[in-house]
Amino acid sequence: MFRYEHPQHFWLLAAVPLLVLLVGAYWVWRKNALTRLGNVERMMPSFSAQRLWLKTLLLSSGLVLLALAWANPQLGAKKQTTIQQASDVFIALDISQSMLCQDVAPSRLELAKVFAQKLVQALEGERIGLVFFAGNAFLQMPLSTDYPFILQSIQSASPDLITTQGTAIIAALDLAQQSFGYEPGGGRAVILISDGEDHDEGAVEKARKTYSNGIVVFAVGAGTASGGPIPTDGMGAAEYKRDDKGEIVLTRLNEEMLKKLAQAGGGRSFNIKQGNAAISALRREVRSLQKRALEVRSFAEFESWYQWFLLPALMLLLLETLISFRKRNSLSS
DSSP states (O other): OEEESOGGGGGGGGHHHHHHHHHHHHHHHHHHHHHHHOSOGGGOTTBOHHHHHHHHHHHHHHHHHHHHHHHOEEEEEEEEEEEEEEOEEEEEEEOSGGGGOOSSSSOHHHHHHHHHHHHHHHTBTBEEEEEEESSSEEEEEEEESOHHHHHHHHHTOOGGGOSSOSOOHHHHHHHHHHHTOSOOSSOEEEEEEEOOOOOSTTHHHHHHHHHHTTEEEEEEEOSOSSOEEOBOOOSSSOOBOBOTTSOBOEEOOOHHHHHHHHHHTEEEEEEGGGTHHHHHHHHHHHHTSOOEEEEEEEEEEEEEOTHHHHHHHHHHHHHHHHOOSBOTTTTTO
């Protein structure tokens, strides 16, 4: 596997055609000037056009090699194949509008995103996938060990990603179950992060069926029992979601339902305000799941080859400074 560690440094190559252009312009200007002055070549016998262009060639070549050295070409020195013991975990994140409620600072959704990112970091070594849900659910990220991309995907979570609003926990569990695939062995878990305002009946029963299919369900509640209004995109003063009668809609954490859901799913329930304590507990729960051998291939180490370009570059630049514009026999004449 070949790559340049710093390809942005190839901007130095732009100096090469600029240098040739400047030398060419000087050469044309010099010839025109000498033509206007008449035959004065005899008065300037020491100047060597060949040496001018030789110095230009050496300087240009040195700059090219310097650019290559600065970009640092690298070869994958070790193609590693490792066997990793892992469980499969889907994080199902509620991105409904009720998650915009600010009964926890800065909002349920922002706190849930930070929690989910810390959870991914704590679960490194497992295969992790992402399901976003509101009124329906969609697969944001299949099971993967590409943790930086998973973290980036969590950061982009927003209610704008789903037009149908609500809290479709059944759809989220169903999609996660389908997305695990049919590979044998290995523990499987769904970690649901939501305010629990499920408007679909049967979420607890769905969790029970999910557990019967070998998938443990955990629940993390976001919000407070007292709840709060749901902000909207109002201009100026704060605007909140209202019902058909014009009354401000309040959203509350349904912690009781989330506890029942986790119990039916063979797991445990937590509150997002527990922070690192909840993350550590979830990590222990996932670590206790049955593991499956997972083959991981990667180029873990790269060998730099910049020195093969840097030394010739320095030698060419040194040689260019040692060559004079004068002809060799000009001093003896």
